[in-house]
Amino acid sequence: MRSRLLSGAAALLISISGLTGLTACGSSSGSGSGDDAGPARLTVWIMRDSVAAPVLKAFTADFEKAHPGTTLDIQIQEWDGIGAKIVSALAGNDAPDVIEVGNTQVAQYAASGGVDDLTGKVADLHGSDWIPGLAEPGKIDGKQYGIPWYAANRVVIYNKDLFAKAGITAPPKTRAEWITDTTKLDTGGNQGIYLPGQSWYTYAGFLWDEGGDLATKSGGTWSGGLDTPQARAATAFYRQLQALGQGPKDSDEAKPLQANAFAKGDVAQIISTPGGAAAITEADPALKGKLGFFPIPGKTADRPGAVFTGGSDLVIPQASRHQAMAYQVVKALAGTTWQTRIAKAMSYVPNRTSLAGVLKGDPGASAMAAGAADGHATPNSPNWAAVEADNPIKQYLTQVLTGADPAKAGRTASEAITKALNTSS
Structure with a gap:
Protein backbone atom coordinates (compact mmCIF):
# COMPACT_ATOMS: atom_id res chain seq x y z
CA MET A 1 0.00 0.00 0.00
CA ARG A 154 3.76 -9.14 0.56
CA VAL A 155 3.05 -11.82 -2.02
CA VAL A 156 5.13 -13.43 -4.76
CA ILE A 157 4.85 -11.73 -8.16
CA TYR A 158 5.94 -14.04 -10.96
CA ASN A 159 6.59 -14.01 -14.69
CA LYS A 160 4.06 -16.36 -16.27
CA ASP A 161 6.16 -16.86 -19.41
CA LEU A 162 9.20 -18.01 -17.44
CA PHE A 163 7.07 -20.35 -15.33
CA ALA A 164 5.57 -21.90 -18.49
CA LYS A 165 9.01 -22.22 -20.07
CA ALA A 166 10.18 -24.15 -16.98
CA GLY A 167 7.13 -26.45 -17.18
CA ILE A 168 5.58 -25.12 -13.97
CA THR A 169 1.82 -25.18 -14.37
CA ALA A 170 0.71 -24.12 -10.88
CA PRO A 171 2.28 -21.94 -8.18
CA PRO A 172 3.98 -23.75 -5.29
CA LYS A 173 2.10 -24.15 -2.02
CA THR A 174 4.90 -25.29 0.27
CA ARG A 175 8.43 -24.13 0.94
CA ALA A 176 9.81 -27.39 -0.48
CA GLU A 177 7.84 -26.95 -3.72
CA TRP A 178 8.95 -23.32 -3.87
CA ILE A 179 12.63 -24.26 -3.67
CA THR A 180 12.16 -26.99 -6.30
CA ASP A 181 10.37 -24.65 -8.70
CA THR A 182 12.77 -21.77 -8.10
CA THR A 183 15.72 -24.07 -8.80
CA LYS A 184 14.14 -25.00 -12.15
CA LEU A 185 13.66 -21.31 -12.94
CA ASP A 186 17.24 -20.38 -12.03
CA THR A 187 18.79 -21.50 -15.29
CA GLY A 188 19.52 -20.45 -18.86
CA GLY A 189 20.53 -16.93 -17.88
CA ASN A 190 17.35 -16.37 -15.85
CA GLN A 191 17.15 -15.73 -12.12
CA GLY A 192 14.86 -18.01 -10.17
CA ILE A 193 14.09 -15.18 -7.77
CA TYR A 194 15.41 -11.70 -7.13
CA LEU A 195 15.62 -11.49 -3.32
CA PRO A 196 17.70 -8.64 -1.86
CA GLY A 197 19.83 -9.71 1.07
CA GLN A 198 18.34 -7.18 3.48
CA SER A 199 14.66 -7.89 2.84
CA TRP A 200 14.06 -8.18 6.58
CA TYR A 201 10.26 -8.12 6.41
CA THR A 202 10.44 -11.24 4.24
CA TYR A 203 12.89 -12.83 6.68
CA ALA A 204 10.56 -12.03 9.59
CA GLY A 205 7.85 -14.12 7.92
CA PHE A 206 10.17 -17.11 7.72
CA LEU A 207 11.07 -16.58 11.39
CA TRP A 208 7.40 -16.50 12.44
CA ASP A 209 6.82 -19.69 10.43
CA GLU A 210 9.50 -21.36 12.55
CA GLY A 211 7.76 -20.27 15.76
CA GLY A 212 10.23 -17.52 16.58
CA ASP A 213 10.01 -13.73 16.72
CA LEU A 214 12.25 -10.70 16.25
CA ALA A 215 11.96 -10.02 19.98
CA THR A 216 9.92 -11.27 22.93
CA LYS A 217 8.91 -9.70 26.22
CA SER A 218 9.02 -11.43 29.60
CA GLY A 219 8.58 -9.85 33.01
CA GLY A 220 8.67 -6.38 31.52
CA THR A 221 11.99 -6.96 29.73
CA TRP A 222 12.52 -7.40 26.00
CA SER A 223 14.95 -9.90 24.47
CA GLY A 224 16.10 -9.99 20.85
CA GLY A 225 15.22 -13.21 19.03
CA LEU A 226 17.89 -13.67 16.38
CA ASP A 227 20.08 -15.97 18.46
CA THR A 228 17.52 -18.78 18.70
CA PRO A 229 17.20 -22.15 16.93
CA GLN A 230 14.10 -20.76 15.18
CA ALA A 231 16.10 -17.82 13.84
CA ARG A 232 18.85 -20.09 12.56
CA ALA A 233 16.28 -22.27 10.76
CA ALA A 234 14.68 -19.19 9.18
CA THR A 235 18.10 -17.89 8.16
CA ALA A 236 19.02 -21.19 6.53
CA PHE A 237 15.87 -21.10 4.39
CA TYR A 238 16.36 -17.42 3.53
CA ARG A 239 19.93 -18.10 2.45
CA GLN A 240 18.87 -21.09 0.34
CA LEU A 241 16.19 -19.08 -1.45
CA GLN A 242 18.30 -15.95 -1.90
CA ALA A 243 21.04 -17.97 -3.59
CA LEU A 244 18.68 -18.87 -6.45
CA GLY A 245 19.09 -15.44 -8.01
CA GLN A 246 21.41 -12.47 -8.16
CA GLY A 247 19.87 -10.16 -5.58
CA PRO A 248 22.44 -7.99 -3.76
CA LYS A 249 23.46 -9.24 -0.35
CA ASP A 250 24.08 -5.82 1.16
CA SER A 251 20.96 -3.79 0.30
CA ASP A 252 17.17 -3.93 0.41
CA GLU A 253 14.30 -3.78 -2.09
CA ALA A 254 14.87 -0.10 -2.84
CA LYS A 255 18.57 -0.22 -3.74
CA PRO A 256 18.15 -0.83 -6.62
CA LEU A 257 14.38 -0.91 -7.07
CA GLN A 258 13.49 -4.56 -7.40
CA ALA A 259 10.63 -3.76 -9.79
CA ASN A 260 13.21 -2.46 -12.25
CA ALA A 261 15.26 -5.63 -11.85
CA PHE A 262 12.18 -7.75 -12.58
CA ALA A 263 11.24 -5.59 -15.58
CA LYS A 264 14.41 -6.63 -17.40
CA GLY A 265 12.61 -9.90 -18.18
CA ASP A 266 15.10 -12.41 -16.80
CA VAL A 267 13.73 -12.57 -13.23
CA ALA A 268 11.08 -15.20 -12.52
CA GLN A 269 9.89 -13.96 -9.09
CA ILE A 270 10.08 -11.14 -6.58
CA ILE A 271 8.48 -10.75 -3.15
CA SER A 272 6.48 -7.54 -3.06
CA THR A 273 3.10 -6.02 -2.35
CA PRO A 274 0.82 -6.54 -5.37
CA GLY A 275 1.21 -2.85 -6.15
CA GLY A 276 4.73 -3.68 -7.28
CA ALA A 277 3.19 -5.06 -10.48
CA ALA A 278 2.24 -1.55 -11.59
CA ALA A 279 5.84 -0.41 -11.20
CA ILE A 280 7.01 -3.40 -13.23
CA THR A 281 4.67 -2.77 -16.16
CA GLU A 282 5.46 0.94 -16.05
CA ALA A 283 9.13 0.05 -16.51
CA ASP A 284 8.30 -2.48 -19.24
CA PRO A 285 4.76 -2.28 -20.68
CA ALA A 286 5.41 -5.51 -22.61
CA LEU A 287 5.01 -7.41 -19.34
CA LYS A 288 1.40 -6.32 -18.92
CA GLY A 289 -0.80 -9.41 -18.69
CA LYS A 290 2.22 -11.64 -18.06
CA LEU A 291 2.37 -11.26 -14.28
CA GLY A 292 0.89 -13.67 -11.76
CA PHE A 293 0.57 -13.66 -7.98
CA PHE A 294 0.58 -16.25 -5.22
CA PRO A 295 0.85 -16.12 -1.41
CA ILE A 296 4.28 -16.71 0.07
CA PRO A 297 4.30 -20.49 0.61
CA GLY A 298 4.31 -21.93 4.11
CA LYS A 299 5.93 -25.01 5.54
CA THR A 300 2.81 -27.06 4.77
CA ALA A 301 0.20 -26.80 2.02
CA ASP A 302 -2.70 -26.15 4.39
CA ARG A 303 -1.69 -22.54 5.12
CA PRO A 304 0.39 -19.82 3.44
CA GLY A 305 3.56 -18.54 5.00
CA ALA A 306 3.48 -15.88 7.69
CA VAL A 307 3.78 -12.28 6.50
CA PHE A 308 4.41 -8.85 7.92
CA ALA A 377 3.45 -7.13 13.18
CA THR A 378 6.80 -6.07 14.55
CA PRO A 379 7.31 -6.29 18.34
CA ASN A 380 4.76 -4.14 20.13
CA SER A 381 7.05 -1.60 21.75
CA PRO A 382 7.18 2.20 21.54
CA ASN A 383 10.95 1.76 21.08
CA TRP A 384 10.69 -0.36 17.93
CA ALA A 385 11.41 2.71 15.78
CA ALA A 386 14.83 2.86 17.46
CA VAL A 387 15.53 -0.71 16.29
CA GLU A 388 14.63 0.14 12.70
CA ALA A 389 16.77 3.29 12.76
CA ASP A 390 20.02 1.30 12.89
CA ASN A 391 18.39 -2.00 11.88
CA PRO A 392 20.62 -4.78 13.19
CA ILE A 393 18.35 -7.25 11.35
CA LYS A 394 19.60 -5.97 8.00
CA GLN A 395 23.18 -6.12 9.22
CA TYR A 396 22.65 -9.67 10.48
CA LEU A 397 21.27 -10.86 7.13
CA THR A 398 24.15 -9.37 5.16
CA GLN A 399 26.64 -10.94 7.54
CA VAL A 400 25.23 -14.47 7.27
CA LEU A 401 24.82 -14.20 3.49
CA THR A 402 28.49 -13.25 3.17
CA GLY A 403 29.84 -16.08 5.26
CA ALA A 404 29.59 -15.02 8.92
CA ASP A 405 28.71 -17.55 11.59
CA PRO A 406 24.90 -17.30 12.03
CA ALA A 407 25.11 -18.02 15.77
CA LYS A 408 27.66 -15.29 16.44
CA ALA A 409 25.96 -12.75 14.15
CA GLY A 410 22.62 -13.62 15.74
CA ARG A 411 23.95 -12.92 19.24
CA THR A 412 25.28 -9.53 18.16
CA ALA A 413 22.00 -8.57 16.49
CA SER A 414 19.93 -9.79 19.43
CA GLU A 415 22.01 -7.76 21.85
CA ALA A 416 21.41 -4.63 19.76
CA ILE A 417 17.66 -5.26 19.62
CA THR A 418 17.54 -5.96 23.36
CA LYS A 419 19.39 -2.76 24.18
CA ALA A 420 17.18 -0.60 21.95
CA LEU A 421 13.89 -2.01 23.26
CA ASN A 422 14.88 -1.73 26.93
CA THR A 423 16.28 1.80 26.76
CA SER A 424 14.08 4.40 28.44
CA SER A 425 13.06 7.21 26.11
Whole structure:
Protein backbone atom coordinates (compact mmCIF):
# COMPACT_ATOMS: atom_id res chain seq x y z
CA MET A 1 0.00 0.00 0.00
CA ARG A 2 2.36 2.59 -1.35
CA SER A 3 4.84 3.85 1.23
CA ARG A 4 2.49 2.95 4.10
CA LEU A 5 3.71 -0.63 4.27
CA LEU A 6 7.29 0.47 4.80
CA SER A 7 6.69 3.66 6.76
CA GLY A 8 5.55 3.98 10.33
CA ALA A 9 4.38 7.54 9.74
CA ALA A 10 1.04 6.73 8.11
CA ALA A 11 -1.74 8.82 9.62
CA LEU A 12 -5.31 9.96 9.13
CA LEU A 13 -6.42 12.68 11.51
CA ILE A 14 -10.05 13.48 12.22
CA SER A 15 -10.62 16.53 14.40
CA ILE A 16 -13.73 18.10 15.83
CA SER A 17 -13.96 21.82 16.53
CA GLY A 18 -13.88 23.06 20.11
CA LEU A 19 -11.54 20.48 21.64
CA THR A 20 -10.30 20.76 25.20
CA GLY A 21 -6.82 19.90 26.48
CA LEU A 22 -5.54 16.33 26.44
CA THR A 23 -5.26 14.06 29.44
CA ALA A 24 -2.91 11.14 29.95
CA CYS A 25 -3.58 7.84 28.25
CA GLY A 26 -5.07 4.86 30.00
CA SER A 27 -8.68 5.84 30.55
CA SER A 28 -10.96 2.83 30.66
CA SER A 29 -14.15 4.80 30.19
CA GLY A 30 -14.27 3.97 26.51
CA SER A 31 -15.51 6.07 23.63
CA GLY A 32 -18.94 7.57 23.91
CA SER A 33 -19.17 7.65 27.71
CA GLY A 34 -20.85 10.86 28.89
CA ASP A 35 -19.87 12.94 25.86
CA ASP A 36 -21.80 15.12 23.43
CA ALA A 37 -23.21 12.83 20.75
CA GLY A 38 -25.01 15.63 18.93
CA PRO A 39 -24.21 17.18 15.54
CA ALA A 40 -20.66 18.44 15.08
CA ARG A 41 -18.28 19.68 12.44
CA LEU A 42 -15.58 17.11 11.89
CA THR A 43 -12.37 18.12 10.16
CA VAL A 44 -10.84 15.07 8.49
CA TRP A 45 -7.12 14.95 7.66
CA ILE A 46 -6.27 12.09 5.32
CA MET A 47 -2.78 11.33 4.07
CA ARG A 48 -2.11 11.96 0.41
CA ASP A 49 -2.85 8.86 -1.71
CA SER A 50 -4.25 6.98 1.29
CA VAL A 51 -7.76 6.65 -0.13
CA ALA A 52 -8.94 7.82 -3.56
CA ALA A 53 -10.86 11.08 -3.73
CA PRO A 54 -14.09 9.53 -5.12
CA VAL A 55 -14.15 7.07 -2.22
CA LEU A 56 -13.68 9.86 0.30
CA LYS A 57 -16.44 11.88 -1.34
CA ALA A 58 -18.81 8.93 -1.19
CA PHE A 59 -17.94 8.23 2.47
CA THR A 60 -18.57 11.88 3.37
CA ALA A 61 -21.99 11.89 1.74
CA ASP A 62 -22.95 8.58 3.32
CA PHE A 63 -21.81 9.58 6.82
CA GLU A 64 -23.49 12.98 6.71
CA LYS A 65 -26.74 11.41 5.53
CA ALA A 66 -26.64 8.90 8.38
CA HIS A 67 -25.87 11.66 10.93
CA PRO A 68 -28.02 14.72 10.11
CA GLY A 69 -26.41 18.01 11.10
CA THR A 70 -22.88 16.56 11.13
CA THR A 71 -20.40 17.89 8.59
CA LEU A 72 -17.16 16.30 7.41
CA ASP A 73 -14.41 18.60 6.11
CA ILE A 74 -11.78 16.31 4.58
CA GLN A 75 -8.32 17.83 4.17
CA ILE A 76 -5.39 16.03 2.52
CA GLN A 77 -2.16 15.95 4.56
CA GLU A 78 1.42 15.41 3.38
CA TRP A 79 3.52 12.46 4.52
CA ASP A 80 6.62 14.40 5.49
CA GLY A 81 6.74 15.07 9.23
CA ILE A 82 3.37 13.54 10.06
CA GLY A 83 4.74 11.35 12.89
CA ALA A 84 6.00 14.32 14.85
CA LYS A 85 2.74 16.11 14.09
CA ILE A 86 0.73 13.32 15.76
CA VAL A 87 2.91 13.31 18.88
CA SER A 88 2.59 17.10 19.08
CA ALA A 89 -1.18 16.92 18.67
CA LEU A 90 -1.51 14.37 21.48
CA ALA A 91 0.51 16.66 23.75
CA GLY A 92 -1.29 19.90 22.86
CA ASN A 93 -4.69 21.54 23.02
CA ASP A 94 -5.80 21.16 19.40
CA ALA A 95 -5.90 17.42 18.88
CA PRO A 96 -8.01 15.52 16.33
CA ASP A 97 -10.75 13.16 17.48
CA VAL A 98 -9.81 10.14 15.41
CA ILE A 99 -6.32 9.34 14.21
CA GLU A 100 -5.30 6.71 11.67
CA VAL A 101 -1.82 5.52 12.61
CA GLY A 102 0.57 3.02 11.14
CA ASN A 103 -0.29 -0.26 12.83
CA THR A 104 3.17 -0.70 14.33
CA GLN A 105 3.08 2.81 15.80
CA VAL A 106 0.08 2.40 18.13
CA ALA A 107 2.35 1.59 21.08
CA GLN A 108 4.39 4.74 20.52
CA TYR A 109 1.36 7.02 20.37
CA ALA A 110 -0.41 5.32 23.26
CA ALA A 111 2.72 5.77 25.36
CA SER A 112 2.84 9.47 24.48
CA GLY A 113 -0.50 9.95 26.24
CA GLY A 114 -4.06 10.93 25.46
CA VAL A 115 -5.22 7.86 23.52
CA ASP A 116 -8.57 6.31 24.48
CA ASP A 117 -8.95 2.71 25.60
CA LEU A 118 -11.44 1.13 23.17
CA THR A 119 -11.44 -2.35 24.67
CA GLY A 120 -15.14 -2.07 25.41
CA LYS A 121 -15.88 -1.57 21.71
CA VAL A 122 -14.06 -4.64 20.37
CA ALA A 123 -17.13 -6.91 20.33
CA ASP A 124 -19.24 -4.23 18.66
CA LEU A 125 -16.60 -4.00 15.91
CA HIS A 126 -16.38 -7.80 15.36
CA GLY A 127 -12.94 -7.94 16.92
CA SER A 128 -12.85 -11.74 17.01
CA ASP A 129 -12.69 -11.61 13.20
CA TRP A 130 -9.88 -9.03 12.85
CA ILE A 131 -6.75 -10.05 10.97
CA PRO A 132 -4.02 -10.51 13.59
CA GLY A 133 -1.38 -8.31 11.98
CA LEU A 134 -3.57 -5.25 12.54
CA ALA A 135 -5.26 -6.26 15.78
CA GLU A 136 -2.17 -7.34 17.72
CA PRO A 137 -0.19 -4.08 17.55
CA GLY A 138 -3.28 -2.11 18.53
CA LYS A 139 -3.48 -3.95 21.84
CA ILE A 140 -1.15 -2.64 24.53
CA ASP A 141 -0.93 -4.35 27.94
CA GLY A 142 -4.28 -6.03 27.39
CA LYS A 143 -6.09 -2.87 26.27
CA GLN A 144 -7.21 -2.21 22.69
CA TYR A 145 -6.18 1.31 21.68
CA GLY A 146 -5.99 0.76 17.92
CA ILE A 147 -8.94 -0.38 15.81
CA PRO A 148 -7.83 -2.16 12.60
CA TRP A 149 -8.72 -0.30 9.42
CA TYR A 150 -7.01 -1.87 6.40
CA ALA A 151 -3.83 -3.68 5.50
CA ALA A 152 -1.36 -4.81 2.88
CA ASN A 153 1.29 -7.50 2.87
CA ARG A 154 3.76 -9.14 0.56
CA VAL A 155 3.05 -11.82 -2.02
CA VAL A 156 5.13 -13.43 -4.76
CA ILE A 157 4.85 -11.73 -8.16
CA TYR A 158 5.94 -14.04 -10.96
CA ASN A 159 6.59 -14.01 -14.69
CA LYS A 160 4.06 -16.36 -16.27
CA ASP A 161 6.16 -16.86 -19.41
CA LEU A 162 9.20 -18.01 -17.44
CA PHE A 163 7.07 -20.35 -15.33
CA ALA A 164 5.57 -21.90 -18.49
CA LYS A 165 9.01 -22.22 -20.07
CA ALA A 166 10.18 -24.15 -16.98
CA GLY A 167 7.13 -26.45 -17.18
CA ILE A 168 5.58 -25.12 -13.97
CA THR A 169 1.82 -25.18 -14.37
CA ALA A 170 0.71 -24.12 -10.88
CA PRO A 171 2.28 -21.94 -8.18
CA PRO A 172 3.98 -23.75 -5.29
CA LYS A 173 2.10 -24.15 -2.02
CA THR A 174 4.90 -25.29 0.27
CA ARG A 175 8.43 -24.13 0.94
CA ALA A 176 9.81 -27.39 -0.48
CA GLU A 177 7.84 -26.95 -3.72
CA TRP A 178 8.95 -23.32 -3.87
CA ILE A 179 12.63 -24.26 -3.67
CA THR A 180 12.16 -26.99 -6.30
CA ASP A 181 10.37 -24.65 -8.70
CA THR A 182 12.77 -21.77 -8.10
CA THR A 183 15.72 -24.07 -8.80
CA LYS A 184 14.14 -25.00 -12.15
CA LEU A 185 13.66 -21.31 -12.94
CA ASP A 186 17.24 -20.38 -12.03
CA THR A 187 18.79 -21.50 -15.29
CA GLY A 188 19.52 -20.45 -18.86
CA GLY A 189 20.53 -16.93 -17.88
CA ASN A 190 17.35 -16.37 -15.85
CA GLN A 191 17.15 -15.73 -12.12
CA GLY A 192 14.86 -18.01 -10.17
CA ILE A 193 14.09 -15.18 -7.77
CA TYR A 194 15.41 -11.70 -7.13
CA LEU A 195 15.62 -11.49 -3.32
CA PRO A 196 17.70 -8.64 -1.86
CA GLY A 197 19.83 -9.71 1.07
CA GLN A 198 18.34 -7.18 3.48
CA SER A 199 14.66 -7.89 2.84
CA TRP A 200 14.06 -8.18 6.58
CA TYR A 201 10.26 -8.12 6.41
CA THR A 202 10.44 -11.24 4.24
CA TYR A 203 12.89 -12.83 6.68
CA ALA A 204 10.56 -12.03 9.59
CA GLY A 205 7.85 -14.12 7.92
CA PHE A 206 10.17 -17.11 7.72
CA LEU A 207 11.07 -16.58 11.39
CA TRP A 208 7.40 -16.50 12.44
CA ASP A 209 6.82 -19.69 10.43
CA GLU A 210 9.50 -21.36 12.55
CA GLY A 211 7.76 -20.27 15.76
CA GLY A 212 10.23 -17.52 16.58
CA ASP A 213 10.01 -13.73 16.72
CA LEU A 214 12.25 -10.70 16.25
CA ALA A 215 11.96 -10.02 19.98
CA THR A 216 9.92 -11.27 22.93
CA LYS A 217 8.91 -9.70 26.22
CA SER A 218 9.02 -11.43 29.60
CA GLY A 219 8.58 -9.85 33.01
CA GLY A 220 8.67 -6.38 31.52
CA THR A 221 11.99 -6.96 29.73
CA TRP A 222 12.52 -7.40 26.00
CA SER A 223 14.95 -9.90 24.47
CA GLY A 224 16.10 -9.99 20.85
CA GLY A 225 15.22 -13.21 19.03
CA LEU A 226 17.89 -13.67 16.38
CA ASP A 227 20.08 -15.97 18.46
CA THR A 228 17.52 -18.78 18.70
CA PRO A 229 17.20 -22.15 16.93
CA GLN A 230 14.10 -20.76 15.18
CA ALA A 231 16.10 -17.82 13.84
CA ARG A 232 18.85 -20.09 12.56
CA ALA A 233 16.28 -22.27 10.76
CA ALA A 234 14.68 -19.19 9.18
CA THR A 235 18.10 -17.89 8.16
CA ALA A 236 19.02 -21.19 6.53
CA PHE A 237 15.87 -21.10 4.39
CA TYR A 238 16.36 -17.42 3.53
CA ARG A 239 19.93 -18.10 2.45
CA GLN A 240 18.87 -21.09 0.34
CA LEU A 241 16.19 -19.08 -1.45
CA GLN A 242 18.30 -15.95 -1.90
CA ALA A 243 21.04 -17.97 -3.59
CA LEU A 244 18.68 -18.87 -6.45
CA GLY A 245 19.09 -15.44 -8.01
CA GLN A 246 21.41 -12.47 -8.16
CA GLY A 247 19.87 -10.16 -5.58
CA PRO A 248 22.44 -7.99 -3.76
CA LYS A 249 23.46 -9.24 -0.35
CA ASP A 250 24.08 -5.82 1.16
CA SER A 251 20.96 -3.79 0.30
CA ASP A 252 17.17 -3.93 0.41
CA GLU A 253 14.30 -3.78 -2.09
CA ALA A 254 14.87 -0.10 -2.84
CA LYS A 255 18.57 -0.22 -3.74
CA PRO A 256 18.15 -0.83 -6.62
CA LEU A 257 14.38 -0.91 -7.07
CA GLN A 258 13.49 -4.56 -7.40
CA ALA A 259 10.63 -3.76 -9.79
CA ASN A 260 13.21 -2.46 -12.25
CA ALA A 261 15.26 -5.63 -11.85
CA PHE A 262 12.18 -7.75 -12.58
CA ALA A 263 11.24 -5.59 -15.58
CA LYS A 264 14.41 -6.63 -17.40
CA GLY A 265 12.61 -9.90 -18.18
CA ASP A 266 15.10 -12.41 -16.80
CA VAL A 267 13.73 -12.57 -13.23
CA ALA A 268 11.08 -15.20 -12.52
CA GLN A 269 9.89 -13.96 -9.09
CA ILE A 270 10.08 -11.14 -6.58
CA ILE A 271 8.48 -10.75 -3.15
CA SER A 272 6.48 -7.54 -3.06
CA THR A 273 3.10 -6.02 -2.35
CA PRO A 274 0.82 -6.54 -5.37
CA GLY A 275 1.21 -2.85 -6.15
CA GLY A 276 4.73 -3.68 -7.28
CA ALA A 277 3.19 -5.06 -10.48
CA ALA A 278 2.24 -1.55 -11.59
CA ALA A 279 5.84 -0.41 -11.20
CA ILE A 280 7.01 -3.40 -13.23
CA THR A 281 4.67 -2.77 -16.16
CA GLU A 282 5.46 0.94 -16.05
CA ALA A 283 9.13 0.05 -16.51
CA ASP A 284 8.30 -2.48 -19.24
CA PRO A 285 4.76 -2.28 -20.68
CA ALA A 286 5.41 -5.51 -22.61
CA LEU A 287 5.01 -7.41 -19.34
CA LYS A 288 1.40 -6.32 -18.92
CA GLY A 289 -0.80 -9.41 -18.69
CA LYS A 290 2.22 -11.64 -18.06
CA LEU A 291 2.37 -11.26 -14.28
CA GLY A 292 0.89 -13.67 -11.76
CA PHE A 293 0.57 -13.66 -7.98
CA PHE A 294 0.58 -16.25 -5.22
CA PRO A 295 0.85 -16.12 -1.41
CA ILE A 296 4.28 -16.71 0.07
CA PRO A 297 4.30 -20.49 0.61
CA GLY A 298 4.31 -21.93 4.11
CA LYS A 299 5.93 -25.01 5.54
CA THR A 300 2.81 -27.06 4.77
CA ALA A 301 0.20 -26.80 2.02
CA ASP A 302 -2.70 -26.15 4.39
CA ARG A 303 -1.69 -22.54 5.12
CA PRO A 304 0.39 -19.82 3.44
CA GLY A 305 3.56 -18.54 5.00
CA ALA A 306 3.48 -15.88 7.69
CA VAL A 307 3.78 -12.28 6.50
CA PHE A 308 4.41 -8.85 7.92
CA THR A 309 1.15 -6.93 7.86
CA GLY A 310 1.56 -3.24 7.21
CA GLY A 311 -1.38 -0.92 7.40
CA SER A 312 -3.49 1.33 9.52
CA ASP A 313 -5.27 1.33 12.85
CA LEU A 314 -7.68 3.99 14.09
CA VAL A 315 -7.31 5.57 17.54
CA ILE A 316 -9.37 8.20 19.38
CA PRO A 317 -7.76 10.87 21.59
CA GLN A 318 -9.32 11.18 25.03
CA ALA A 319 -9.67 14.96 24.73
CA SER A 320 -12.63 14.88 22.36
CA ARG A 321 -15.90 16.42 23.59
CA HIS A 322 -17.63 14.37 20.88
CA GLN A 323 -16.24 10.90 21.45
CA ALA A 324 -19.54 9.25 20.61
CA MET A 325 -19.51 10.85 17.17
CA ALA A 326 -15.80 10.12 16.77
CA TYR A 327 -16.55 6.49 17.50
CA GLN A 328 -19.27 6.50 14.84
CA VAL A 329 -16.63 7.58 12.31
CA VAL A 330 -14.39 4.71 13.41
CA LYS A 331 -17.28 2.26 13.33
CA ALA A 332 -18.26 3.33 9.83
CA LEU A 333 -14.73 3.14 8.45
CA ALA A 334 -14.14 -0.23 10.12
CA GLY A 335 -17.58 -1.66 9.25
CA THR A 336 -18.58 -4.07 6.52
CA THR A 337 -19.86 -1.51 3.99
CA TRP A 338 -16.79 0.71 3.90
CA GLN A 339 -14.31 -2.10 4.44
CA THR A 340 -15.73 -3.66 1.28
CA ARG A 341 -15.79 -0.46 -0.75
CA ILE A 342 -12.31 0.68 0.26
CA ALA A 343 -10.83 -2.78 -0.30
CA LYS A 344 -12.26 -3.00 -3.82
CA ALA A 345 -11.31 0.55 -4.74
CA MET A 346 -7.78 0.48 -3.33
CA SER A 347 -6.90 -3.25 -3.45
CA TYR A 348 -6.35 -3.22 0.31
CA VAL A 349 -6.91 -6.17 2.63
CA PRO A 350 -10.05 -5.62 4.76
CA ASN A 351 -9.66 -5.64 8.54
CA ARG A 352 -11.69 -8.85 8.95
CA THR A 353 -10.73 -12.31 7.73
CA SER A 354 -14.33 -13.08 6.72
CA LEU A 355 -14.23 -10.21 4.20
CA ALA A 356 -11.28 -11.57 2.21
CA GLY A 357 -13.69 -12.82 -0.45
CA VAL A 358 -14.52 -9.27 -1.57
CA LEU A 359 -11.16 -9.26 -3.40
CA LYS A 360 -11.93 -12.41 -5.40
CA GLY A 361 -11.86 -10.62 -8.75
CA ASP A 362 -8.42 -9.07 -8.12
CA PRO A 363 -5.65 -11.73 -8.43
CA GLY A 364 -2.98 -9.71 -6.61
CA ALA A 365 -5.24 -8.58 -3.80
CA SER A 366 -6.70 -12.08 -3.44
CA ALA A 367 -3.23 -13.54 -2.95
CA MET A 368 -2.50 -10.79 -0.45
CA ALA A 369 -5.69 -11.45 1.49
CA ALA A 370 -4.91 -15.17 1.66
CA GLY A 371 -1.54 -14.39 3.20
CA ALA A 372 -3.00 -11.84 5.60
CA ALA A 373 -4.74 -14.63 7.49
CA ASP A 374 -1.34 -15.36 9.06
CA GLY A 375 -0.23 -11.77 9.32
CA HIS A 376 2.05 -10.46 12.05
CA ALA A 377 3.45 -7.13 13.18
CA THR A 378 6.80 -6.07 14.55
CA PRO A 379 7.31 -6.29 18.34
CA ASN A 380 4.76 -4.14 20.13
CA SER A 381 7.05 -1.60 21.75
CA PRO A 382 7.18 2.20 21.54
CA ASN A 383 10.95 1.76 21.08
CA TRP A 384 10.69 -0.36 17.93
CA ALA A 385 11.41 2.71 15.78
CA ALA A 386 14.83 2.86 17.46
CA VAL A 387 15.53 -0.71 16.29
CA GLU A 388 14.63 0.14 12.70
CA ALA A 389 16.77 3.29 12.76
CA ASP A 390 20.02 1.30 12.89
CA ASN A 391 18.39 -2.00 11.88
CA PRO A 392 20.62 -4.78 13.19
CA ILE A 393 18.35 -7.25 11.35
CA LYS A 394 19.60 -5.97 8.00
CA GLN A 395 23.18 -6.12 9.22
CA TYR A 396 22.65 -9.67 10.48
CA LEU A 397 21.27 -10.86 7.13
CA THR A 398 24.15 -9.37 5.16
CA GLN A 399 26.64 -10.94 7.54
CA VAL A 400 25.23 -14.47 7.27
CA LEU A 401 24.82 -14.20 3.49
CA THR A 402 28.49 -13.25 3.17
CA GLY A 403 29.84 -16.08 5.26
CA ALA A 404 29.59 -15.02 8.92
CA ASP A 405 28.71 -17.55 11.59
CA PRO A 406 24.90 -17.30 12.03
CA ALA A 407 25.11 -18.02 15.77
CA LYS A 408 27.66 -15.29 16.44
CA ALA A 409 25.96 -12.75 14.15
CA GLY A 410 22.62 -13.62 15.74
CA ARG A 411 23.95 -12.92 19.24
CA THR A 412 25.28 -9.53 18.16
CA ALA A 413 22.00 -8.57 16.49
CA SER A 414 19.93 -9.79 19.43
CA GLU A 415 22.01 -7.76 21.85
CA ALA A 416 21.41 -4.63 19.76
CA ILE A 417 17.66 -5.26 19.62
CA THR A 418 17.54 -5.96 23.36
CA LYS A 419 19.39 -2.76 24.18
CA ALA A 420 17.18 -0.60 21.95
CA LEU A 421 13.89 -2.01 23.26
CA ASN A 422 14.88 -1.73 26.93
CA THR A 423 16.28 1.80 26.76
CA SER A 424 14.08 4.40 28.44
CA SER A 425 13.06 7.21 26.11
